[in-house]
Amino acid sequence: MSHVISYLEAIREAMRQAMRDDERVFLIGEDIATYGGVYKVTDGFLDEFGPRRVIDTPIAENAIIGAATGAALVGMRPIAEIQFADFIASGFDPLVNMTSTIHYRWGQPVPLVVRAPAGATWASAGPFHSQSPEAWFAQVPGLKVVMPATPADAKGLLTAAIRDPNPVIFLEQKYLYRRLKGEVPEGEHVVPLGVARIARAGTDATVIAYGTMAHKAELAAQLLADEDDIAIEVVDLRTIVPWDRAAVLASVAKTGRALVVYEAHRTAGFGAEICATIAEEAFAQLDAPVGRLAGLDTPVPAHPAMEAEYLPDEHKIAAALRELVAF
Amino acid sequence: MSHVISYLEAIREAMRQAMRDDERVFLIGEDIATYGGVYKVTDGFLDEFGPRRVIDTPIAENAIIGAATGAALVGMRPIAEIQFADFIASGFDPLVNMTSTIHYRWGQPVPLVVRAPAGATWASAGPFHSQSPEAWFAQVPGLKVVMPATPADAKGLLTAAIRDPNPVIFLEQKYLYRRLKGEVPEGEHVVPLGVARIARAGTDATVIAYGTMAHKAELAAQLLADEDDIAIEVVDLRTIVPWDRAAVLASVAKTGRALVVYEAHRTAGFGAEICATIAEEAFAQLDAPVGRLAGLDTPVPAHPAMEAEYLPDEHKIAAALRELVAF
Amino acid sequence: MSLSNDDRYALYHYMRLSRAIEDGAWALAGQGRMVGRLYTGHGQEAIPVGCATALAADDVMAPMYRDMGAHLVRGMEPWEIFAQYMGKRGSSNAGKDSGLHMGDMKRGIIGMISVLPDSLPVAVGVALAFRLRDEARVAMTFFGEGSTSTGAWHEAVNMAAVLDVPLVMICENNGWALSTPAEREFRGATIAERASAYGIAGARVDGNDVEAVHRTAREAVERARSGGGPTLIECVTMRMRGHSIIDPAEYVPPEQLAAWAVRDPIDRLRERLVADGLWDDGREAAMLAEHKGIVDAAIDRAAAMEDPHPQDVYEGVFASDGQTTDTATSDGSTTTGAGA
Amino acid sequence: MSLSNDDRYALYHYMRLSRAIEDGAWALAGQGRMVGRLYTGHGQEAIPVGCATALAADDVMAPMYRDMGAHLVRGMEPWEIFAQYMGKRGSSNAGKDSGLHMGDMKRGIIGMISVLPDSLPVAVGVALAFRLRDEARVAMTFFGEGSTSTGAWHEAVNMAAVLDVPLVMICENNGWALSTPAEREFRGATIAERASAYGIAGARVDGNDVEAVHRTAREAVERARSGGGPTLIECVTMRMRGHSIIDPAEYVPPEQLAAWAVRDPIDRLRERLVADGLWDDGREAAMLAEHKGIVDAAIDRAAAMEDPHPQDVYEGVFASDGQTTDTATSDGSTTTGAGA
Ligand SMILES: Cc1ncc(C[n+]2csc(CCOP(=O)(O)OP(=O)(O)O)c2C)c(N)n1
Ligand SMILES: Cc1ncc(C[n+]2csc(CCOP(=O)(O)OP(=O)(O)O)c2C)c(N)n1
């Protein structure tokens, strides 16, 4: 049984089911209870689950992450919401130094999910409500990082994240929240972390992307199929840590051409890791250099004219793919 | 005129000269005045420059960076010391959100240096006194990132950093502080940011590295010259942002083989950016896949047996290079 | 420290004009002509106006997003504010950022960012520089009561205290931090009482009484200027609209709004001026008309300005060498617009 | 809440044994046999001992690096501590981390990290979980006065207050944060006085009087357990050695050390026990001999343990599925050593 719901509703569904199934799961964050969160993701949760399981906190990202970590250590399964991914910077230290190292240092699991709306909106959210900070966390051993691109994955990956015995950074793509609807299984739905999705099969080139950019890559592939009769394979990573190297390498082995697309700043973005890996591991199979298309090395500007210049989109991806295929 | 001094003394010399030349320069940080800093880098500065220019603060990394930013905005040239690079995480937000974006957003320069002892020591400093966080900052537009590998560069790059109108993260390699001595020009000595150093010329393969690993790469190149008659070119990046792509690509064009070495965690480390760039830009010149040797994707362990396993060193670099040359 | 008639007129003018501009912006946003989201200071106008007027010309201030009046006091022109709101190329942020994130060192304004309250530690550093250079200048900064829950707030207040810098910290306690009432942000009775725990001066004042706010701020500014160190001032007020223009604020009890509606800071000053024989309906009508003219002209002027070019995005990530602030004098800096 | 003779003996034993272990570690470090740097609690033993003994078995504590005695009270064996100090494979951190960063949920101990005071927000979360589950359990955490300058400290204390969690926060005010004297960390007269600004209970106690410390902690623990919310306790003491073993602490005035030397917490309790007819030279000699035996045996046992293998570095970054804490009961968790 499945139904068509939005990306946002899928997240809500995963959390609601987890909270119904497992009394250890609770929510903690700013304005998530009465207000239902700035994007209303937790709308109605206070009514259903009460103030002990949907906890509004003061403005304190460090303490939110620290406290969620402590609760996880004594058997709870907290889901912390950071209001915007940009503000994770204010709770950066506990995540990268404390939470991420506990299991390595003394063997205690920290089953914790940190949810945050991430990425640009194509609607002038500006430099502090548009960031994609996944590369910071990918560089930190001990954190898992998830960036779903579809409603079904949003539900399935969040369910897996909540059940995972490790801290998981779950970066929700706010651009997709209400814009993207899709078939989502109604009952229990788990998508394992670390398994990529072949969003579209193709033979001429591979696009590797995740989050909103996986969605855009699908649109670009459609454009190329329609307009150029080029068959693009789209690999949606789904999770950044762990990431599915095997799926990427298999696809590149097949197509011989790869374009990595991400929305974060180009320099030292996670896509560089993918490119470096492909370049090293698939050297002999490559018919063209691994291409990269990413956000600019500038803050994310507010004005739509500049924001559009900043962001990769289906047209830019299609153009890059045309070049790649023509190489 | 030059003299032979240690890496640490070179840093001290750059700061002392800058403070003598320019009264806008002052130091702010924890335990830097009376104590002279945990590594004694600022030993004697309180006596020479007095408590207005060498300011001990409470334990407050966020406020240190924020306050240094404010002082820079009104015409000072602060040098903030973060006691260990690992603790930059506690002052992460102001750096990545406030300091880095001011010039972009409203055009005001922020001439600020954040110094921090970084990297492992090969002496059991453990997970919280050994980190190499450069990739975090390379991902943030608006921050420059410097990691010198020699005493002369430590002095010359720090002088350039202090004079730069932008925020510069200056990651001192604590492993080299007292271990590495070298010729350093005595008077004014400026090494421009963004210009790599060809530490050693060679024809068989290129190693690209920075900081301690550039030093280790030079040792490895010597090993290969001595033992295998292999001529390795060592490119020391010196600065991560901006980085000298031209120098790297020129070297790779010459040798056709590249190994990127860094001490930080492998996944999503800055070396991935270098690999991705070489793979894309030097595709046609490469006779072998771009290799990568880096720290492990684990916290930096304390015990020497594990720490040695964690860290790249001259022997591991030499082994990787032998393989690369044999490809 | 009694206020002259001209002072009082000025306070009234700035509060009224703030509101007129924000009302204009509200309409503009409704027409979809704004870049970014609108946050206003409706009902809190007394605080930025009362405080900013306590500063001298070469003091520096780091305002927050509700402090329209503070910008006006520092000489920001209404058309500049609308240019900023519309993200115009020649605006303060040149379309790269939005809202009242306008920085302008010529006018001593530090541009805020969204992360709260990141201007506060920066203001500590500004004040520190003044102290280090023995300049008789003062820094002032503003934040909401919700922002006092953050680590950045505490580190900065504590550092200001320990380094004894000339800083005035204004807490605008408007009862709400988005949907979170003040009593769920902190459990102490007041913010002001924290001052003594930090070893600094503190004060609590009716934030809807612009004259009281001004007097309190002036005292603090004088203390700071004369070497008496930082002050923490809590101004008690109420957020009379939603958090931003898209927030209907259904979580705010209507009684609370009603109780505060009768304490509107503009009405209150007007009533006093009338009672003192300094104001009447004719003057009021004239000011309203004047302000309407200013706002309409400002919107028109801003609207006629050029929009950013897509390629502008690439400019200005780094400052270039020549551009450096090369002076440690009291005027501090040369400013280059972000769009330059 | 008067202390039985046995209670007093126990306090004495734990303090003495702490010191014996730290003296042993000091010697070990001198022989180059330690992995990582040694930080001790010389002169502060009354605080961890007096406080940890106020907890019940299923309470949870998050100690700092000077709190040897707290570990002993919670059942950590001396050989485990030396195994940790030597970075042995079977030690708490299995050589991956060093010093008193030992975590062990079976004994209700949260392992600290170097970044200060990161255990405090974690302890807030532990206490929150207890409250959410209606368990009559308490969390306790320790930090230095220097650590109160950090943003993490403030966010956590404020959140503990607002969420009203059963948490006891122990500030060990030993006068110094590395080379920085307390008066350069904060300007308020005491840390304890902050409590009221946070709206919580506070206390200030002579940190070298173990009985007073214990009574104060017990009161706070009982308050927390019975729903009375968090308490902030300031224990006033002195750091009698350098910050770490490599710090000669020349910046500490000798008079200050001399003044505190006569207030040694171990001596003080012994003198009281003697005065109460509960202690004599014979008992003292016996205890010293017993502790020497314990320490020698512990060092020998630890030294004989296996060192980590290089390949161990790869193990344990992530927990695997089966390993999850799958219980929300009061014993909270199953622990797997980091080396497992
Ligand atoms: C560090 C941080 N966390 C969360 C937010 C999201 N946020 C924006 S405004 C706001 C409420 C601020 O409340 P307050 O400080 O009282 O100011 P007010 O809006 O009431 O004027 C929040 C939580 C933020 N901007 N920064
Ligand atoms: C966030 C952070 N900044 C700096 C340090 C370096 N450091 C280690 S211990 C210490 C002093 C701590 O003083 P205090 O909290 O009073 O504890 P004490 O050592 O006196 O017991 C400092 C600054 C750190 N560990 N964490």
Ligand SMILES: [Mg+2]
């Ligand atoms: Mg508010």
Ligand SMILES: [Mg+2]
């Ligand atoms: Mg201390």
